[in-house]
Amino acid sequence: MKTARYLSWADIKKHNPCADQYRAAHKLFGKRKRIKVTVAAAVAVADQFYFAWLAEKTLSAQALAEYRRVKAQAWAQAYIRQEGER
16 A cells, blocks of 8 residues: 655745746645645646656655656657657
């Protein structure tokens, strides 16, 4: 059984986000002090929040390496798909 993961407003603030991301996080959190981290929740706000910044600031070294690997693979697949449409 996996342990639920949460992201707190304090976690965001301690990494000194830029003004735009501060406002985006504040809007995302509303009055809550923490939110449960799920894929569904991240996808729902992906167009409102810069998750790459959050990943770089909060993931462990192992998790960050995996994030970067998967991200690179996704960008490569998107590029190949785009080239195929030309």
